[in-house]
Amino acid sequence: MKRQIPLVIVFVFGTLMVIQYFVPHENSEIVKGFLLDWIVIIGIFALALGLWSLVQVSIDKINSRKENWEYPLVTLISLTVMIFFGFTSHAEDASWWGYFLAIAVLLAALWMLAQGLMGNAANRNVKSLSALGLVIVFSLLAIFDGSWEFKFYTAEGLTNQMFVHFFDYIMIPLQATMFALLAFFITSASYRAFRARNLLATLLLISALIVMLRFTPGPWGEYLAKTSSWVMNVPNLAAQRAIVIGIGLGIVATALKVILGIERGYMGKG
Amino acid sequence: MEFTTFLWTTVAAFLTLAVFSFLYKDNPMYKFAEHLFVGVSAGYFVIILWHGALVPNLFKKLADGDWWYFVPGILGVMMFARFFKKSSWISRWPLAMYIGISTGLAIPLEMANRVNRQLWAMMEPINWSSFWGERYLDIGSGYSELFIFVGTVSALVYFFFSKAHTGAFGAVAKFGIWTLMLGFGASFGFTVMARISLFINRIQYLDINWGQTAFNAADTSNVNYHAGFQALFWAVWLIFLVYAVFEYKKYLSNKDKPSQAAGTSA
Known part of the structure; x- marks a missing residue:
């Protein structure tokens, strides 16, 4: 009972929302609006749990008089x-x-x-x-x-x-x-990442350098700006597009696993 | 600028310097700024969620007689069953509802907005009539569009691990990883520049908003200017100076002592 009912709830509401998307009826939209409002409310109560956890951890630390x-x-x-x-x-x-x-x-x-x-x-x-x-x-x-x-x-x-x-x-x-502090750490990280050890690292280095130097003034400034624009809009677009398609398919696969009860990590132990 | 406004600017400048002091090492001023940030951000989001989501979505709906909204209210309260070991399983019901609705919503939306739209954009006809474009590295040229199509397909092939990356398939996958590396490099370079821009912004804040205002160099028409501005400016630097002296004295006193690790091994 303690584990079966949540599985049934996930299956029923998950399937309902999938079907709802393909039903272009006024009532279907009303149900969708209702349920979206509901999860916002439930989500806020879940955040309250997180807040309580922060308060509890802080009070425990103060009471135990641990370092700092x-x-x-x-x-x-x-x-x-x-x-x-x-x-x-x-x-x-x-x-x-x-x-x-x-x-x-x-x-x-x-x-x-x-x-x-x-x-x-x-x-x-x-x-x-x-x-x-x-x-x-x-x-x-x-x-x-x-x-x-x-x-x-x-x-x-x-x-x-x-x-x-x-x-x-x-x-x-x-x-x-x-975030500005990260400028220093990302600089040291880029030193390690951009060392031209092989062809792949060299490609990474070249495209990063072109993008970083795009606002450089001087006789090469215009060409650098155009090359940078091309790198951002062509190879970068191709790579990002493939990644976005991969992420989308990954989310759909994981969502199906959750709805069908294959993935149950959200229930925790007990 | 009035004195109170400059006082707040000084607080912001002190916190900026406190965060930057982490570049030396983790220190009391950084820890103070870090914990202050956690508390203020958490408090800010509590208020934003209360006024922006809970009041309009729950309280106002209930006040309007929309009794259906008692259901999510009760489900939300059920989340607090997590605090009691014996009844913590009750909190799974609202959680299951949240996960069920959001995953069910994600499947068609992700397919439509992420996968299908990207595939659709990828299948736009290639501009063969102007294959080489009209200018240097023309984004609208046929070769650029062909590169996007071939690059995306090969990058997807690279992520396909059910078949060994050998032969023609391996060659396509290799082109895919080249495209990915060019993309990652561009994204990394872009991120580096964004962080550098933020750093420049903070330095400008310390210089223009704080330093120059303290000495009235930029705004001579400030009728509210007085010596308190400079006093606040130097007070902040005094705090950092006192800490630097404290650290140096600590360093001197520890310099001649054998390290703890060496003492243990001996």
Whole structure:
């Protein structure tokens, strides 16, 4: 039962979706729309599991006081703060002190709660009670401080100044720099990959050099740009086309294996 | 630029330098930036998914009286059965539904959008009337189109491992791997240049947005400019200087000590 029912569900819904594609009827489109909405919702709940896993791993690391245990604290604080910003709106020209005080109280409450639930046995009740007290203080701040309010149903949090600043000045620079950092590692990798040891490595080297030098100024600049354009649009297109066809056929084969119950890895053990 | 905006710019500059400090070695500033990135990104996507998917697809539909949407809501909650060992098998049902729908959807869509479209584009008639093209390495010429067709077929032949790559079949497969190598080289070169562009962008940010603004070199009309800009600029470099001194002192104190590995073997 525990393993058969999921197999039946996969087979029924998989076959239904395949058949639906070939039925050009209004009802078929309605069913498709419904089911697509459904998997988006289920997918979000699955992501919540991943988020919980991140929180649990971070709290475990902090509680065990392993080496570098302070850093997961940074993750948890930034996660909580970002979520708080996204669920709140702040009145224009109002003071920020109440808002920041509320964040501090919320962080302290969550910390006490985590200690009470997952920390050492000693003082567990005291910490849980402290968490409760801090939650009450936070609730009072949320009710009586008019400068900010929770917005769960409308997306006003997305335009919250702090949320936007965290995105513009923390997330984007970090993301761009992480990728920019790869410039150094990819250079050392290209030294190893591009050594002309045989014909295949030489072809790799030549086409990569042509593409990398395409913006070079000088008398050869125009020819390099045209050659680079040809390499990108002809041999590269042929190679990418073959790879895309291969990927497409691979996905179809794997999907068939899943629907027919040959591939069952998604069910895990037990 | 106002002081608060410059403060945020300085935060971004500090984080940029902190990530680049990894080029020296894994260090506290890089670790801080790395963990901050994980937390902020996770929080950002929670909010985007909540406001962009969960509210319009579930809560608003339920508020409109579309009770069918209770089903995915309940199925979603069933995913949390994973937290309890005895009932963790319940979480397989929503997972099975998710996988069933997405795989069933993938089969015709992948065939139509990936395989068929590429095959269709490959079978376009070759431009024999202008085989050599009108200019140097003409993409629209007949030989370029012939190269694309032959290159794709031979690359697919190379991926066919059920038959030994010998004789005429082997020759076609060999041309296939040549085409693939040219393609991989072009893609690799393109990726290298993309990363270099990103690196240039970050250096420009540090120079123009941060450094030049700190000394008001680029924007002399900034009425909000004051000495605090320079103070923030030097404060960031001071952090890195203090760390460099700390590292150097650590290096000096460890220099004369025998290594742990050598001590163990002795």
